[in-house]
Amino acid sequence: MFDFLKKIFKGNDSKKTESKPPKQPSAPSKKSSKSIEEVKKKTVTKKTPPIQKNKSKLIAAKTKPKLKNDKISVQDQTPEAPEQQKTLSFSEKIKAGLKKTRDAISVNLSSLISIKKIDQNFYDDLEMTLIAADVGYAASQQIIEELKKRVKQERIEDGTELKQLLKVILTELLMEIEKPLIHIKQTPFVILVVGVNGAGKTTTIGKLTKLLLDEGKSVLIAAGDTFRAAAKEQLQVWGDRNNVTVISQETGDPSAVIYDSMQSAKAKGIDIVIADTAGRLPTQKHLIDELAKIKKVIKKFDESAPHETILVLDANTGQNAINQIKTFNEAVTLTGLIMTKLDGTAKGGIVAAIAKENPIPLRFIGVGEKIDDLKIFSAEDYAEGMLE
Numbered sequence: 001m002f003d004f005l006k007k008i009f010k011g012n013d014s015k016k017t018e019s020k021p022p023k024q025p026s027a028p029s030k031k032s033s034k035s036i037e038e039v040k041k042k043t044v045t046k047k048t049p050p051i052q053k054n055k056s057k058l059i060a061a062k063t064k065p066k067l068k069n070d071k072i073s074v075q076d077q078t079p080e081a082p083e084q085q086k087t088l089s090f091s092e093k094i095k096a097g098l099k100k101t102r103d104a105i106s107v108n109l110s111s112l113i114s115i116k117k118i119d120q121n122f123y124d125d126l127e128m129t130l131i132a133a134d135v136g137y138a139a140s141q142q143i144i145e146e147l148k149k150r151v152k153q154e155r156i157e158d159g160t161e162l163k164q165l166l167k168v169i170l171t172e173l174l175m176e177i178e179k180p181l182i183h184i185k186q187t188p189f190v191i192l193v194v195g196v197n198g199a200g201k202t203t204t205i206g207k208l209t210k211l212l213l214d215e216g217k218s219v220l221i222a223a224g225d226t227f228r229a230a231a232k233e234q235l236q237v238w239g240d241r242n243n244v245t246v247i248s249q250e251t252g253d254p255s256a257v258i259y260d261s262m263q264s265a266k267a268k269g270i271d272i273v274i275a276d277t278a279g280r281l282p283t284q285k286h287l288i289d290e291l292a293k294i295k296k297v298i299k300k301f302d303e304s305a306p307h308e309t310i311l312v313l314d315a316n317t318g319q320n321a322i323n324q325i326k327t328f329n330e331a332v333t334l335t336g337l338i339m340t341k342l343d344g345t346a347k348g349g350i351v352a353a354i355a356k357e358n359p360i361p362l363r364f365i366g367v368g369e370k371i372d373d374l375k376i377f378s379a380e381d382y383a384e385g386m387l388e
Helices: 001-017 030-046 048-063 090-097 098-117 121-130 137-155 161-175 201-214 231-242 254-268 285-303 322-331 350-357 379-385
Strands: 191-197 218-222 245-247 272-275 307-316 338-339 362-367 375-377
Touching: 090 098, 090 379, 098 121, 098 161, 098 231, 098 375, 098 379, 137 161, 137 350, 161 254, 161 350, 161 379, 191 201, 191 285, 201 218, 201 231, 201 338, 201 362, 201 375, 218 231, 231 245, 245 254, 254 272, 254 285, 254 322, 285 322, 307 322, 322 350, 322 362, 338 350, 350 362
Parallel strands: 191 272, 191 307, 218 245, 218 272, 307 338, 338 362
Antiparallel strands: 362 375
């Protein structure tokens, strides 16, 4: 029995052993070995990712210039230079500023010369052209009478020669007021600036400051306009642009502001004090009288001051400028004039009217809005700017 059972168990064990034979390592197939080699190859020859490749191209583009036939392409390397603005000479700047006045006179004059012979009708029409440009009746008559005389003496018949002669006569008239600002020796040299509202006093002071600084002078600005809102702030802007001191007070007497400025200038050794004043109309007698008071206070500090009293005139006012000169001259005795805004008007002939009726020296003229557009008046350049 037991023997029988043993045989049965032995038979089962042998079956189990046969059913589960020990696993042998299988030899790699050709297909599997080939795929392994490809994987290895791909791993070794792995390319730079697209991002890295693009970066390297960008770096190369920055560090290496474009090559054309093994040579650097200058066109690719150098950007086009912007066009430089043409710098105008002194006389060209005045010509540009007087364009509207020149168009009003010169165009009509050329038309007269081309269609008319030089006779009384010609002179009558020319006189009307000059008056229309605000040369004024008295100045126009003087110019016409002198022109008639010289045309007869020199037997001029050619229109070009007549135009040249007219320019000479106009220059001679304007020479009456061509007197540049005197050489400044005494310090502090006080310039009192007066004028009506809107004539451009504040802007003119800023430009005059720049002009004097360019001549090697030191400047201090006195904000004497204590009436107009933001007057001292506007002057401060010009002071900052020119890097000069501006003395002002929140509220106070304009005479006191100017007096304090003179004391400060003397203590600091500053060459020039430019004193602003409130704009006033010739009809405002109480304000005109105040100018006389300011002048008296200035004289308490220095008997010879103010050394220059300048009236700023707007060329757009035309013949009204003559009335302004008379009124301000009676109050403070003017020593000089500045004519502004000539570039925006056809009334530039008013300068000839001033030369004839009130020959007070015209120190400077404003021919533009830039800080260096205040120019020393030149009779010859002005006449050429009006007629050429």
